[in-house]
Amino acid sequence: MLPIWLQHPDTKLVFVGKGDLESELKAMAVGHGYRDKVLFLGWRDDVHAIMHLLDIFVLPSLNEGMGRVIVEAMAAGLPVVASNTGGIPDLVVEGETGLLAEPGNTVELAAAIQKLLDKPELRRQLGQAGQKYRHRFSEEAMIEKLDRLYQSFLGAS
Numbered sequence: 001m002l003p004i005w006l007q008h009p010d011t012k013l014v015f016v017g018k019g020d021l022e023s024e025l026k027a028m029a030v031g032h033g034y035r036d037k038v039l040f041l042g043w044r045d046d047v048h049a050i051m052h053l054l055d056i057f058v059l060p061s062l063n064e065g066m067g068r069v070i071v072e073a074m075a076a077g078l079p080v081v082a083s084n085t086g087g088i089p090d091l092v093v094e095g096e097t098g099l100l101a102e103p104g105n106t107v108e109l110a111a112a113i114q115k116l117l118d119k120p121e122l123r124r125q126l127g128q129a130g131q132k133y134r135h136r137f138s139e140e141a142m143i144e145k146l147d148r149l150y151q152s153f154l155g156a157s
Contacts, residue, residue, distance in 0.1 A: 004110070008117050013038045014054065016047060051076035055123060056116050062103045064088050070098075074134035079126035081112040097130040 004011055015025065015038070022040065029038035044050065047069070051057070057073035057080050064086040071091065073080055080098030082088045092098040099115065101108035116123045 004114060004117060007114075011037070011117065014050075015040045016042075016044055016050060018043050048072060048076070051078060054078055056081060056113060058109070058113060059083065059088070060101070060103075060109055061085060061088070067091055071134050074127075074130035077127040077131050079116055079123045080130060081109065081116065083109075091133075093129075093133065096126070097133050098126055 013034075015022070025038075026040060029035055041050070051073055054073075054076075055078070057070070057076075057078040059067060059070060059073075059080065059082040061067070061083045062085065064083065066087045067082065070080055070082060070088065074091075074097065080092050082092050082098060082100060083103040084100040085103045089100065092100055094100050099112035101112050116126070
């Protein structure tokens with residue numbers, strides 16, 4: 001498979017946040033000649049604004065609880081590529097709201113990203129489905145579920 005940048009020369013990879021591998025990833029980007037294709041934005045408190053500038057959201061976690069940032073990506077209408085771990089499969093429905101890859105499997109992760117780059121209509125479909133699906137995990141939905149739970153406890157006594 002040809003590198004993504006040969007097939008999609010305008011593609012940029014954007015890292016938001018900090019992590020233990022940041023220095024290593026920066027060195028790899030420079031070493032492979034991709035300095036202008038990989039952006040490291042660091043820790044940000046305006047992720048919601050950044051989401052609207054992206055075409056695909058990728059969360060390659062090895063372990064993840066709820067993955068609240070996935071709900072934010074869905075709210076922005078982004079298709080999601082994420083690891084099939086923790087609570088992520090509760091949010092990302094394979095082939096419906098996004099694509100899943102096994103944790104640590106960079107070949108699967110790259111293939112999922114490539115698929116979405118190659119198929120803009122699929123990106124649009126997954127993003128729209130995610131916008132609808134994310135309401136199940138909104139703050140309002142969570143409060144309503146907690147309220148029903150508490151009401152059931154009160155009614156049981």
